[in-house]
Amino acid sequence: MDNKTGTPVTVIGLGLMGQALAGAFLRAGHLTTVWNRTASKADQLVADGARLAPTVGAALKAGSVAVICVTDYHAVRELLGASELDGTTLVNLTSGDSAQAREAARWAEERGARYVDGAIMAVPPAVGTAEATILHSGPEADFEAHRSTLDALGTVTYLGADHGLASLYDVAGLAMMWSVLNAWLQGTALLRTAGVDAAAYAPFARQIAAGVAEWLPGYAEQIDSGSFPAEVSALETDVRAMAHLIEESEAVGVNAELPRLIKAIADRSVAAGHGGEQYPVLIEEFGTPHGN
Structure with missing residues (x-):
């Protein structure tokens, strides 16, 4: 698919994960607009066909859905606080806890945005493949309206209406991961x-x-x-x-x-x-x- 004809999507935040998200959208043929504080991080994406927005506000207006992946939830509010959010659909894939996710949802919805929280259970190189599990929680209608676009990121999973569920599943998964690894290390130490x-x-x-x-x-x-x-x-x-x-x-x-x-x-x-x-x-x- 030509990347100038796909569903328009915006990615805000171009750390390693944000770059991977934008790259996955581009490869899937989506018209992809990006924004980052340090504009040079968008250079390769622009060379691959992305559009660099001059401001966060312009980036939000360019896509039918805006995916944001930044340092923390404080940064989300700091970046979006001065922008017009009314009518915007935000999919926040920033790492945080369940209380932060629920508060971010209230904050966004008070400003007229539709808000879906999420968690990425993958390393950046896996984004865009079936091995990347992307968890989502929030109003089902808002998620389903953009599921076909979000499918570009990997195996997308909807957990329920509670915005905090994605964060809770994220840490529950980490508990499993560390517990299995620690048990293996205990056994390995014994056998050595x-x-x-x-x-x-x-x-x-x-x-x-x-x-x-x-x-x-x-x-x-x-x-x-x-x-x-x-x-x-x-x-x-x-x-x-x-x-x-x-x-x-x-x-x-x-x-x-x-x-x-x-x-x-x-x-x-x-x-x-x-x-x-x-x-x-x-x-x-x-x-x-x-x-x-």
Whole structure:
């Protein structure tokens, strides 16, 4: 498709991610207008067919939808505060938390804009491919009106009307990522004491991670129903295995902070009378600030 005939879209903010977003729109054939404080960051995009707007206001008027990706939510307001937003559809892909997303939505809507919040679950080089998951939350009609345009960015996903959902899913995904990686590093540290290298352990670790992932739908049913029958293993049995992991780590000189933390959480649940229930009962501990 000729990039002069596609649906017009604006990208505000041309850091590495913003450049990747604009590039994806261009490759998909969209008439793409860009703006950045440092105009020189648009040079390659302009060479590829983008139009550089002289002001933020001009950029907003050029597209049927404006995608903004800047440092933080404060920068969003700072950049857009003096511009006319009435009738503009903003898709904010700036990183932030759920409270900031909801407040930004109120701020934008008070100025007459339609607002969709989002989160990019990808590194810049993946943007524009199916490997890039782009999360969106906000009014469904506003998202659907521009879904075909946003599809250029990757695998777009709509989560719901609550503007904060994209940010919450983002951090929930990070919790999964770091937890899996930390567990793998713990195991790798243990095996290295016996001369097993990380590459040799990785396939087994991947198999375990994939197997545990298969448990999630059933465990989710228990959490949603509030009932945790010990169909596989009781928590008190798991706690004994946790103690074994701690003992083994300490015996071979490996840091045991992570398994001690996990056991401390489980111990509180057992003390509260949940030892005979299944592992997902720990949701009560994760859902309550420690010490409350």
